[in-house]
Amino acid sequence: MEAAVGIESGKDKGSRQRLTVRKVVILAAGRGSRLRERKNELKPMRRVLGLPLLERVVLACKAAGLSDFLVVTGYKPKPMRSFLARLARKRSVDIDVVENPDWEKGNGTSLLACCRKLTEPFVLVMGDHLFEPELLAGLLRVDSEDDSCFLAIDRRTERVFDLRGATKVASRSGCITAIGKDLESYNGIDTGVFLLTPAIFQALAKAQAKGGYGLSDGIAELAAEGRMQAYDIGERFWLDVDTPRSLREAKRHLARQVDKPSEDGFIARYLNRPLSIRLSLLLAHTPVTPNTITLISFTIALLGAWLFTRQGYLPVLFAGVLIQGSSIIDGCDGEIARLKALGSRFGAFFDTLLDRYADLAIATGITYGFWLTHPEFWVWLAGIGALSGFLLTSYAKKEYQLRFQKPPPLSFLPRLAKRDLRLFVIFLGAVVGQPFFAMLGVGVISHLAVFWILVRGRRN
Amino acid sequence: MEAAVGIESGKDKGSRQRLTVRKVVILAAGRGSRLRERKNELKPMRRVLGLPLLERVVLACKAAGLSDFLVVTGYKPKPMRSFLARLARKRSVDIDVVENPDWEKGNGTSLLACCRKLTEPFVLVMGDHLFEPELLAGLLRVDSEDDSCFLAIDRRTERVFDLRGATKVASRSGCITAIGKDLESYNGIDTGVFLLTPAIFQALAKAQAKGGYGLSDGIAELAAEGRMQAYDIGERFWLDVDTPRSLREAKRHLARQVDKPSEDGFIARYLNRPLSIRLSLLLAHTPVTPNTITLISFTIALLGAWLFTRQGYLPVLFAGVLIQGSSIIDGCDGEIARLKALGSRFGAFFDTLLDRYADLAIATGITYGFWLTHPEFWVWLAGIGALSGFLLTSYAKKEYQLRFQKPPPLSFLPRLAKRDLRLFVIFLGAVVGQPFFAMLGVGVISHLAVFWILVRGRRN
Structure with a gap:
């Protein structure tokens, strides 16, 4: 009888343990x-x-x-x-x-x-x-x-x-x-x-x-x-x-496992994540899947984007609340996936792609809404500048990871350009009635982050 | 004396060859x-x-x-x-x-x-x-x-x-x-x-x-x-x-090595590549570096983008010629890198990032140029739709590769959404005086390609 034991992962091949425990x-x-x-x-x-x-x-x-x-x-x-x-x-x-x-x-x-x-x-x-x-x-x-x-x-x-x-x-x-x-x-x-x-x-x-x-x-x-x-x-x-x-102790332990602070931006960590985890712990008891949550979050963001095109303070405020809500719910898909071991590579892929389309819709909605009261061409140029910044920071990060086989260092500037802060700043902008300029601000930061990622690539 | 031989790459460790040839x-x-x-x-x-x-x-x-x-x-x-x-x-x-x-x-x-x-x-x-x-x-x-x-x-x-x-x-x-x-x-x-x-x-x-x-x-x-x-x-x-x-035979052989047909789109393969290789063979004799070529190609694209905002057929035609020229020259950086063993991961990173900014500038220039004669808001919306399609196909491809550890299959639709064809169609549009609608066409194809990549991800 074999007494030596080893795990079946295949990674340990070549060590002196034999693969007998099945x-x-x-x-x-x-x-x-x-x-x-x-x-x-x-x-x-x-x-x-x-x-x-x-x-x-x-x-x-x-x-x-x-x-x-x-x-x-x-x-x-x-x-x-x-x-x-x-x-x-x-x-x-x-x-x-x-x-x-x-x-x-x-x-x-x-x-x-x-x-x-x-x-x-x-x-x-x-x-x-x-x-x-x-x-x-x-x-x-x-x-x-x-x-x-x-x-x-x-x-x-x-x-x-x-x-x-x-x-x-x-x-x-x-x-x-x-x-x-x-x-x-x-x-x-x-x-x-x-x-x-x-x-x-x-x-x-x-x-x-x-x-x-x-x-x-x-x-x-x-x-x-x-x-x-x-x-x-x-x-x-x-x-x-x-x-x-x-x-109850088991639930507490599982809930703690769901966090992923290392990847989170500032707002995700201290505002969105605590809220989304509470929500996920409730959603875990329902049969709702991570991909459904992704779609719900996307739909709410689209609704917010549309509301930004309405005139008046209240619709804009509500639009801001919706996109911040969408940002919070966006954390739940991954959390449910981890809580219930339902994660899939497609789920993560689907989520990231829809996030980009949501950002696109939000930026376009805000720009159009602002243009209605300021019908000048620079409004569109500035809007394009901001939305391209949102898309290109994400792009630059992926490209960096593919080229250098590691993610770009998540220091101050790239953290500022992350989606959690972007949507939160737009939400704050909506609260004070200025979502357009709030968006331009994070747009500039996004392009700076792309430049920073480029510079980091140079050092590799 | 050791008679067994092996290469020093380290990959062959564990085979029975010994590492004695240095x-x-x-x-x-x-x-x-x-x-x-x-x-x-x-x-x-x-x-x-x-x-x-x-x-x-x-x-x-x-x-x-x-x-x-x-x-x-x-x-x-x-x-x-x-x-x-x-x-x-x-x-x-x-x-x-x-x-x-x-x-x-x-x-x-x-x-x-x-x-x-x-x-x-x-x-x-x-x-x-x-x-x-x-x-x-x-x-x-x-x-x-x-x-x-x-x-x-x-x-x-x-x-x-x-x-x-x-x-x-x-x-x-x-x-x-x-x-x-x-x-x-x-x-x-x-x-x-x-x-x-x-x-x-x-x-x-x-x-x-x-x-x-x-x-x-x-x-x-x-x-x-x-x-x-x-x-x-x-x-x-x-x-x-x-x-x-x-x-001369050596030069011919090296020139043949420079091609990379498997990754090329239709236009790159049959139009851009033959021209860019000829150009690269000339440039190889100069001290110009791949990154310089990247910058030159980018500058020409920016010039084209600016010309698209001028009125009249001639500036637009010239703009089209410039961006098609930029597309051809864009092949030279990689070719020179391969011809002279000057390739670097940063060079490839820099090139891809600048390509995205060039596409952004071209799409914005065309949209602005068209808006000058058609001052309606849908022009901007359509322009944003097209340019986001350009950025998001690139993004979706990178994201797919990161998630599934392989590039998305390069079948018909993604090939149609590649940059070589995109710029060529816009060039043709400029020739017939309709760069805006040409751009919208490739924009729609780009979003379809994103959707196709998403569907392929689902099958994984």
């Missing part, structure tokens, strides 16, 4: 009575920001390079089976289902039910434990020379969520010495993520013979033989979602 | 009397389309991954030395110079003069033989298991330029059996590109003892020992530039 076992047989069951929604199907818990577990494994699953069901196996079939199709993964009629005895019986299907090292995770992909990827990189099994443990015992319900682990120099919920002395917490060899099945059988039907009982047997090692997850995130409180 | 010896000691000497211009300095022969040899070696040179001089060593020092700085290569006082005896003495400096396998090329980099790169990939030496030979004996002056080679199953200018029976031509081991020095000394001072005499000695192998260059280009006729 299967992930997910235990999803229990009832989860602590988390109030909803009508027709079993615990693994319980949605966290729009995605079932089990789907998030599958996605984390997939992100770590594994896409071959064995899910053990027990409680209400029928709805679980159809749920899993849909999930496999939706996320393009293989899901094999094993039913465990003895699930009520303990979760050790659930793993033991898979013993015929597993002849190589495999990963074991819980259907209700969230974890970040890098936690599993790190575990898959451990370099084992014998047939040791590994349990990913969290050393931050004092900061673990719901310490009372957690399974404690004691280990010495990497070897697990004891495991259990009521351990007095421990230095780690069981995260529910394992890297096991089929040796676990013998250990489980041995434990059952002594009357221990829990997974921990089997692990304890392996530990007693000195074959159970601890893998320290460091600062990585995991969470056992089995109470309403931990469900 | 040095290139260039023989440049002779007088080259067949090629009429010009004032202060020795044969290796003789310019072929603006670059000295020897510089082209150095560039070919550099492109094949070698940048450590040993140049043997003989005739007029002083001007050669300063020429080589300038060349080393200009092209960022190492050039060591060995003077051979005995150069008039034969070119075998020139190679022998390097014997102290060469303890590993090395490449030997002639200072007056042009060859394409892939010829040398292929030779460097040969997988030698013993300490054989290799001569790159051309099997196309009937098509070799100047067969009378060429050195003939006879070989049997890869082993060279005879070499010489007056060989009766031969099946290959000596291209002047060698992969040698220091064993050649003993062979040269042996030949000299018998009164043979040519390089071929040394090679013949190695061949007699069965240690000289032939490397078939296949269809690759090489040329011994030692007569005015071969100099």
Whole structure:
């Protein structure tokens, strides 16, 4: 039997790890009575920001390079089976289902039910434990020379969520010495993520013979033989979602992941993003897709552009509000994509292209509106100057990235020329009744940013 | 001594070839009397389309991954030395110079003069033989298991330029059996590109003892020992530039390399490119740089844009001629860059950015010119529609390439929306006195091309 393990990404080829871990076992047989069951929604199907818990577990494994699953069901196996079939199709993964009629005895019986299907090292995770992909990827990189099994443990015992319900682990120099919920002395917490060899099945059988039907009982047997090692997850995130409180904590964690401050401009970071994330957390519960949000944001921008051509303060003010609103909603498509793992390259492409057309419409609307009261040709020339600045900063950035294989440094001037600030300044201009001159201002800044990007290119 | 060889590019790491070939010896000691000497211009300095022969040899070696040179001089060593020092700085290569006082005896003495400096396998090329980099790169990939030496030979004996002056080679199953200018029976031509081991020095000394001072005499000695192998260059280009006729042939070959038909649109391919190449071949002899040409083309386009705002048929016709001229000259920067190995990523970046600003100026000029006689707001709206189409097709292509890591397929519609056709249609419009409507036509096509690129993105 192969003891060496490695991730399947293909990137690690050539290292001394061998590619033998392919299967992930997910235990999803229990009832989860602590988390109030909803009508027709079993615990693994319980949605966290729009995605079932089990789907998030599958996605984390997939992100770590594994896409071959064995899910053990027990409680209400029928709805679980159809749920899993849909999930496999939706996320393009293989899901094999094993039913465990003895699930009520303990979760050790659930793993033991898979013993015929597993002849190589495999990963074991819980259907209700969230974890970040890098936690599993790190575990898959451990370099084992014998047939040791590994349990990913969290050393931050004092900061673990719901310490009372957690399974404690004691280990010495990497070897697990004891495991259990009521351990007095421990230095780690069981995260529910394992890297096991089929040796676990013998250990489980041995434990059952002594009357221990829990997974921990089997692990304890392996530990007693000195074959159970601890893998320290460091600062990585995991969470056992089995109470309403931990469900809220899971949402908080996911919401924090959605931000992407490094790419954001000033306004996006401090104004748009906080608002759009709140909106996205609400939208996550609906079936609305990122591309639909892109279209909604675009439509609102077009409406704003049209309103800019109406005379009077109120329409212009409302137009400003609309385009600032469109700018905020424009953040939601990416956020929903990240929250629900619905991102696609086309989605990002579609979004960026529509942004350019929205900018074009807004600039044209503002120029036309101003020209109605100032019918002189320079108005059009200035408008063309501004809108070409908007389009060309975006163009220059893409071109720079293609030529130099890296984005242009996002320093002060390019940040000033980003779309968030552009639309916000126009919004402010609308508030004071001068959207045209506000637009000209950001137009000038945009051309300066193009020049700056050109100069940076020269230095490369 | 290491017999295995490989190129230094680093890409071949992990293959079984070892990286031992680092040095290139260039023989440049002779007088080259067949090629009429010009004032202060020795044969290796003789310019072929603006670059000295020897510089082209150095560039070919550099492109094949070698940048450590040993140049043997003989005739007029002083001007050669300063020429080589300038060349080393200009092209960022190492050039060591060995003077051979005995150069008039034969070119075998020139190679022998390097014997102290060469303890590993090395490449030997002639200072007056042009060859394409892939010829040398292929030779460097040969997988030698013993300490054989290799001569790159051309099997196309009937098509070799100047067969009378060429050195003939006879070989049997890869082993060279005879070499010489007056060989009766031969099946290959000596291209002047060698992969040698220091064993050649003993062979040269042996030949000299018998009164043979040519390089071929040394090679013949190695061949007699069965240690000289032939490397078939296949269809690759090489040329011994030692007569005015071969100099013209070299220019013809380089001119053919300059084309890049795969990326060109219809007009570029059949109209602009043939004209711009002729212009580039003239410009190659001047010190004008690609970036200067970019600026000249841009200035001409701006002039055309301004002329479009003048009234009357003649200014508009002249404007059309100017922008079509600018479109032709716009091809020269890249051509000169390729002809003289002056290409830079910044140059390409600068060129593309200025093209966008030129398009902007042209579209604005045409719109303003038309508005002067048709002072209605829709003229400006239509003009903005057209110019945004020009900018956005370029943008959509870059964005597509960044998102999908490949350029969008260059099928009919995107080809129609390329700059060459755009400017040509506007030129035709100017000829018939209707540049504005011509521009609107290509503007519509441009937006259709954006839509098409979006649809292609969806399919990915």
